Amino acid sequence: MMSVSFDAVIRLLGSLGRFALTSLDRMGDATTLSLSSLALLFRRPWQGQHIVLQLYALGVGSFIIIAITGAFTGMVLALQGYYTLAKFGSESLLGAGVALSIIRELGPVLGALMLIGRAGSSITAEIGIMRVTEQVDALEMMAINPRARVLLPRIIATTIALPILVTMFDIIGLASGYVIGVELLGVNGGAYIGEMISKVMLQDLYAGWVKAVGFGFIIGVICTYMGYRAEPTTEGVAAATTKAVVAASVGVLIMNYVLTSFFL
Amino acid sequence: MQSYRKIEIVVGLFVLLGIIGMGWMAAKLGQVGGLADEGYPVTATFSDVGGVRDGSDVMVAGVVVGRVSNVRLKGNEHALVTMTIQPGVQLTTDVIASVRTKGIIGERYIRLTQGADTEILESGDEIEETESALNIEDLVSKYIFNSSE
Numbered sequence: 001m002m003s004v005s006f007d008a009v010i011r012l013l014g015s016l017g018r019f020a021l022t023s024l025d026r027m028g029d030a031t032t033l034s035l036s037s038l039a040l041l042f043r044r045p046w047q048g049q050h051i052v053l054q055l056y057a058l059g060v061g062s063f064i065i066i067a068i069t070g071a072f073t074g075m076v077l078a079l080q081g082y083y084t085l086a087k088f089g090s091e092s093l094l095g096a097g098v099a100l101s102i103i104r105e106l107g108p109v110l111g112a113l114m115l116i117g118r119a120g121s122s123i124t125a126e127i128g129i130m131r132v133t134e135q136v137d138a139l140e141m142m143a144i145n146p147r148a149r150v151l152l153p154r155i156i157a158t159t160i161a162l163p164i165l166v167t168m169f170d171i172i173g174l175a176s177g178y179v180i181g182v183e184l185l186g187v188n189g190g191a192y193i194g195e196m197i198s199k200v201m202l203q204d205l206y207a208g209w210v211k212a213v214g215f216g217f218i219i220g221v222i223c224t225y226m227g228y229r230a231e232p233t234t235e236g237v238a239a240a241t242t243k244a245v246v247a248a249s250v251g252v253l254i255m256n257y258v259l260t261s262f263f264l
Numbered sequence: 265m266q267s268y269r270k271i272e273i274v275v276g277l278f279v280l281l282g283i284i285g286m287g288w289m290a291a292k293l294g295q296v297g298g299l300a301d302e303g304y305p306v307t308a309t310f311s312d313v314g315g316v317r318d319g320s321d322v323m324v325a326g327v328v329v330g331r332v333s334n335v336r337l338k339g340n341e342h343a344l345v346t347m348t349i350q351p352g353v354q355l356t357t358d359v360i361a362s363v364r365t366k367g368i369i370g371e372r373y374i375r376l377t378q379g380a381d382t383e384i385l386e387s388g389d390e391i392e393e394t395e396s397a398l399n400i401e402d403l404v405s406k407y408i409f410n411s412s413e
Contacts, residue, residue: 099293103293163286164281167285168285171289196293205290
């Protein structure tokens with residue numbers, strides 16, 4: 001009886017150790033894979049055309065969903081903020097509250113989560129299916145480095161696209177917050193704008209943009225890695241896509257805490 | 265190739281819009297090259313600034329005329345506040361600087377009250393008349409102490 005439970009503990013420890021080692025191994029693999037792809041940026045042939053194509057698919061294609069998310073986030077923040085601030089009789093601070101929460105926190109995080117859902121999953125699925133249909137091998141046969149042609153443009157595209165999308169998210173969110181706060185709830189328009197301008201500092205804007213660049217980069221890295229290392233079967237691609245979305249979302253949220261603690 | 269050209273133009277537009285948006289936000293909200301940068305510095309020494317920080321407002325007659333650019337300790341007991349005042353604003357040499365609070369729980373700002381002098385403060389001058397922050401706890405304790413006597 002005693003030896004059975006001892007065995008179970010040993011087995012549990014073993015599986016925990018194996019889990020830790022494989023996760024570490026995968027992290028290292030993802031880091032070397034993405035860094036070795038990035039190192040090809042200035043190597044000929046120049047992949048500019050593919051970066052533009054990916055920017056179109058991942059960046060421009062995500063604009064509508066970002067605009068809708070931004071508009072409704074700004075609107076609900078104005079409503080909720082008004083409800084809370086009205087209890088203290090300081091509705092005039094509504095503009096500052098909405099602007100700071102969108103610029104510092106919600107713009108980058110919600111923008112990143114939307115980009116993961118809209119573009120990250122498609123990156124993983126696309127690269128995974130390229131593996132299944134042996135297109136990656138075909139590229140290698142034609143002496144085209146798949147890291148430079150497939151991985152690099154996608155990582156660059158998400159890194160460039162996310163700050164731009166977050167900026168659009170911010171502007172649309174602030175505008176819709178203004179419409180709800182001033183036109184619907186009757187907050188003084190001058191106070192709304194004035195408080196917003198006096199409370200938002202340049203470092204708040206920096207914090208938002210730095211977060212956006214960081215999030216865009218890790219979304220690109222995680223989603224391309226999951227697709228590239230996907231098991232070349234139908235189930236493998238499905239599992240890789242799920243894992244990519246989960247890992248990228250959790251990664252963004254953890255990185256968000258770390259970056260926020262740096263910038264406060 | 266024609267469709268690639270179109271894609272290129274759309275992406276160019278997308279990036280351009282993003283850069284314009286960033287610039288607009290930086291100029292409008294972050295005040296790059298705005299209130300914070302332009303203007304001339306004046307200093308003032310307070311015995312207690314009680315919460316005035318970099319970026320706090322400086323007001324004359326309730327109008328924002330500048331910002332606090334630096335607060336530091338001077339001679340281990342006083343606070344030296346450096347303010348940046350907008351170029352067009354002229355302050356008399358006997359202007360009074362006082363630390364005030366917006367509302368009851370609002371933030372601290374520096375109120376400047378113009379004096380009667382005809383001479384104007386130059387860039388880098390020191391404001392000599394200052395009034396320190398009103399400390400509510402001190403007032404309350406003074407009141408209690410006095411009434412018990």
